[in-house]
Amino acid sequence: MKKKLIAGNWKMNGGLAANEALLTALRDGLGQPACDVAVAVPAPYLAQVQALAAGTSIAVAAQDVSQHESGAFTGEVSATMLREFGVRYALVGHSERRQYHGETDDVVAAKAQRALAAGVAPIVCVGETLAEREAGETETVVKRQLAAVIHLNGHCISEIVVAYEPVWAIGTGRTATPEQAQLVHAVLRAQLAAASEKADRIPLLYGGSMNAANAAQLLAQPDIDGGLVGGASLKAADFLQIIAAAA
Numbered sequence: 226m227k228k229k230l231i232a233g234n235w236k237m238n239g240g241l242a243a244n245e246a247l248l249t250a251l252r253d254g255l256g257q258p259a260c261d262v263a264v265a266v267p268a269p270y271l272a273q274v275q276a277l278a279a280g281t282s283i284a285v286a287a288q289d290v291s292q293h294e295s296g297a298f299t300g301e302v303s304a305t306m307l308r309e310f311g312v313r314y315a316l317v318g319h320s321e322r323r324q325y326h327g328e329t330d331d332v333v334a335a336k337a338q339r340a341l342a343a344g345v346a347p348i349v350c351v352g353e354t355l356a357e358r359e360a361g362e363t364e365t366v367v368k369r370q371l372a373a374v375i376h377l378n379g380h381c382i383s384e385i386v387v388a389y390e391p392v393w394a395i396g397t398g399r400t401a402t403p404e405q406a407q408l409v410h411a412v413l414r415a416q417l418a419a420a421s422e423k424a425d426r427i428p429l430l431y432g433g434s435m436n437a438a439n440a441a442q443l444l445a446q447p448d449i450d451g452g453l454v455g456g457a458s459l460k461a462a463d464f465l466q467i468i469a470a471a472a
């Protein structure tokens with residue numbers, strides 16, 4: 226059975242002292258986790274978290290990556306720069322980036338492509354808004370978002386991670402039921418299977434108010450290979466419980 230992946234998304238939270246306390250608690254409580262673990266941290270803290278996570282099974286992730294290689298793109302961070310800091314994963318197309326920064330499917334695909342080229346695995350986020358769900362458009366929306374990254378030039382689709390994050394469940398305390406999440410994951414898995422013989426290897430994460438109480442049920446679904454965890458990843462005890470639920 227493939228290992229699950231639990232990735233925390235700290236969003237724009239943290240500070241030098243808080244990060245050290247969180248990483249220390251995670252390190253102490255982690256032991257030998259049965260799943261892969263990552264934390265996506267704000268860019269200024271990548272070096273600090275890389276140092277704190279050294280020698281542990283915690284991988285470092287970025288929350289975004291530039292679609293450009295280098296040059297006059299003030300404020301952006303390239304995939305090559307991330308790689309230099311030992312970054313293993315980068316979130317791309319998180320709904321907050323799509324919503325507040327106008328990221329289109331094409332931009333998300335370009336970012337995924339840059340990440341792969343630099344040896345950073347993109348965690349491609351897809352998910353419908355509440356209005357789209359209520360209009361019966363969930364499947365169409367997530368398939369369109371996934372289709373944008375399925376045929377990246379020269380890269381094997383099996384190198385990506387996909388996170389299904391219904392927008393209405395992110396940071397709202399309203400989680401998709403395990404059945405609702407599984408239905409969408411099965412759609413995504415079928416779409417990946419049509420594009421690659423290695424679709425089974427691609428981790429399909431669920432994200433959206435995953436917490437210590439609901440993680441086990443979500444992670445028990447056949448096509449849910451892990452979680453992308455926002456709020457609950459900021460509390461060591463909660464994050465450790467979610468990791469334990471992924472055994």
Ligand code: PEP
Pocket residue numbers: 234236390394395396397398432433434435453454455456457
């Ligand atoms: C996220 O930010 O990707 C997320 C899933 O957040 P939360 O767990 O807080 O809903």
